[in-house]
Amino acid sequence: MAMDLLRFATAGSVDDGKSTLIGRLLFDSKSIFTDQLESVEKTSQDKGHGYVDLSLLTDGLRSEREQGITIDVAYRYFATPNRKFIIADTPGHVQYTRNMVTGASTADLGLVLVDARHGLTEQSRRHAVLLSLLRVPHLVLCINKMDLVDYSEEVYKKISAEFTAFATKLNIPDLEVIPISALQGDNVVQRSENMTWYSGPTLIHHLEHVHVASDRDLVDVRLPVQYVIRPKSDDHHDYRGYAGQVAGGVLKPGDEVMVLPSGMTSKIAGIDLFDKEIPEAFPPMSVTVRLEDDVDVSRGDMISRVKNAPEPSQDIDAMICWMTTAPLRPRQKLAIKHTSNSARALVKDIQYRLDVNSLHRDLETKELGLNEIGRVQLRTTKPLLCDPYSKNRTTGSFILIDEATGVTVGAGMIND
Template sequence: MSTITPEELAATTLLRFATAGSVDDGKSTLVGRLLHDSKSVLADQLEAVQRASASRGQDEVDLALLTDGLRAEREQGITIDVAYRYFATPRRRFILADTPGHVQYTRNMVTGASTAELTVILVDARNGVVEQTRRHAAIAALLRVPHVVLAVNKMDLVGYEEKVFAAIAGEFTAYATGLGVPEVTAIPISALVGDNVVEPSAHMDWYGGPTVLEHLETVPVGQDLTHAHARLPVQYVIRPRTAEHPDYRGYAGQIAAGAFRVGDEVTVLPSGRTSRISGIDLLGTPVQEAFTPQSVTVLLEDDIDISRGDLIVPTADAPATTQDVEATVCHLADAPLTVGHRVLLKHGTRTVKAIVKDIPSRLTLDDLSSHPNPGQLVANDIGRVRIRTAQPLPLDSYADSRRTGSFILIDPADGTTLTAGMAGESFAAPQRAEAADDEAGWDF
């Protein structure tokens, strides 16, 4: 691979993607092979993996050790935590999340895929589509990951048979399409040998599609800014008070979606006050237009009371504010989430008090059935919740915006992240249970 110049790197697009699959399907080996064959591994990293492999009595280098960084992971031979890796080719930059395969670490898969634009789901060619494969496909559908790659691994162990690949690809594609996954690309690979990972396989001349890396480099990323809901969560108010800029008041943040232009009429939420953009500063330079994911400072024509946590949106495309949040959530903490649970809800840069009013249902990912009124959600559970917040929030539907349609629930006692939520998402239409009585001090 040729050396990438800083200019070429700056001009490339960014793809965030995650890997998923059952235990021993070869996720970490695929990631290691991808990094190794694309020349994205430093010499000292490779030497460390070679030493670790030798200490375990292995004749060949175990590329899975490039991502399984925790001691417990190496000892058990499994992935436990989400391992993030950053690499680049001349065509694109990548942020990769290697997620665990164990059922008990489903929450980690949710974490890794929550910001991904593509998910690679591995299947062992000897076993085909299994329960965990369907579980990961369901999570990808719930998280609205726009692109899914089915990597049928260990093709070398089934004699590189086309009919084995075709049967698995057909079964998975039908299942994922039924879940609403918009796009599935199936690729037969052998991560251990390197077939169709970076280089085309010499053993599968019946396959004419892209390699894994080729697909990652060419899949469309990003969204059409002309149709996105423009959103700017305010992170910081800039008031330098210098002789040079005595009246400067800017509102800084990273644009979550869409584009803003000088002259646009905007509304500040949740207050509902309106103004017009008089200027946009990008890295200290005035610009006429800025778009996601740029970090900018916006100046307004009117002096409005704006602080961290507010949301600047186009007046013509402002979301409704609400104190009653209905969402699909994945519970991440070991302690259960229960009806009446007092929490903090963080949406964008804003954090407010909230209380869990109802847990109407819990999703059984094995068969996508809904268990009504479970009363609580435990670690790795996915369910529907109804939450009442102390202050109104400008929540978008998660279907419209994965950034401004998502939130997390936090334990107010110690700051632990409890739950990740997707506003408006629904996997069932259960009957509403009677909400628990409000607790003193949390009656909203």
Template structure:
């Protein structure tokens, strides 16, 4: 069954957590003891209705303040699909949490308060979704019950967002008028908005096409480990295990191992249940080759006629995640696919003002939540594609060698 990963984004108090709670509640994806606990908590707060946001806001500080601080992951299944939800915070100081939560998403739910329209934080989160190359945006215009379910308000906000989205790199944008509090157009179709002829939110999530979101053209297989069973049954077995990061591999394909450049042919592609005829993202498999080649963790198996870039000097867009900015000449551990090496930040090309989408040049000081384009110099050559071409081989993280903290997440330009 297909898995759809999606994230929520939008301004503070637009109703992101309430929407996820409503989606789980109406699709009957919550255990009875969870519902009982949330009802009891809502009664203690003196609320007339059940506070569905409590289903995702689990931290004590979140419940006290009524805001989302950390990324909350929730899982549910319908007969058509499995879902992984990342409920991310809306406050500007938690931009880094939004970036980490959205980094693996196929789809982003952008919530807009029908009373306020498109605001600064809506633009910020939409830009981050675009930067992270999330292929699908679903703009949920929430709290329609507070504007008398007005079609005119819905159309005005849709046009407002469309005007802003023309600056973004997003191919698929859809608009749904909803009321998360009352459940209009979340799981069940709203009787209050007969003028809306599109699908409900759950119907959209179940039917949106994500099969072509992965790169099935550029064959990339970062090796994670070598499998040598040393058993009587598999005495001479040498398999190269990992997760397919792009393209389609089949037995008989001519391949090249990077960075060595040695070539061979795929003998078999194996899984826990047996051999298969083809492997594609995001399958985890083990490959055997016709020739005995020295291959280790961090190497990449690619097709002979389609190879990635190999460079030591690379430009990346980063989100700085750490409270302390980069120190001059500091060395960082860089993790990219299954490869690990060291790197230094040579130059901060520009910072991005994500409220205005303007570049800020001549400002090399990076602070937490800043998004910037920087130039790295790595100790060993990285084997990569641009992030726009392949999110798996185009993403990396920087780790402080002294504290072992992840200080930045990067997208290779």
């Protein structure tokens, strides 16, 4: 079996031991190199730290090292013989919610860390809420610093029960609770000898084996067309291919398909992957589809099935995470990018602001500030080919762009 890929997001501050945990994963999987370790050891010494500060491995920007905190999303890579891992390492504080949302947007799994001495905190609840909102299908709660509570099973059970009760209010299809000590290495890569009462997997074992292949939608065919390939050369005079990354379903030659928004139908003549014709395409393959009929297809269109197509709509109801200091207000106009499609959007209404700590809906607020999340109604200049985010994280998501500055100011998830 070829090696596969797991993307996971971690959130937390240095106090939770998040950086130590990542350092431990990288170190024990032999992904830290001697020169990186030497540089960290030297910096730790220079700063007068009594221990090797593994957070220095991940906090890469000068300003972060100066302030001793993680500000931005950092991507880290390591691999075991069966799986490659991409970690989106994000800060935990509420003022960096947008960074957590960013890290979670591409994650298959979210890792929430709590300190065994303190149990669930507002921050750990918030992380779980954000992971659930971003529909990260797998969640791991690591109860860290078990060494500081004498590896107590009681502590584990109490926090585990409290979190499980809280999680029932969220969309978390898969939850695993693992007692660890990132500092001592218990249950991270090595099974702990101090917690014989725990019979579950170690963290690395869980990360290696969690089943992510069925998280993708293999039923509802969605191919957002990115690029029309027309070689205009003698060898390929009549070639016309529609290139894109499959966002859902399985496409096969001979399948009857519908192109949106035109609604025209045709059959798949062939699917190309570079110089080979392939028998089927599925997410997340980047392919080129040829159709039997000469229908008009361009960038921004969507190829789907005749009886199973996304709903073209100019009225978008979505949860939006606001990512800039100037607040989002009704009547504001923004650019919107959804799959390979761009349009303009008008903010019609802000229905409520979601308190990500308590899940309370604030119906009074009529604006969203930086790092706030709320339910918003948009009207777009042209129909977008939308699915609910709960069904498809690709065709259900969009970003909002400030037309004057060109900056990405919001991230949206379309409601059911």
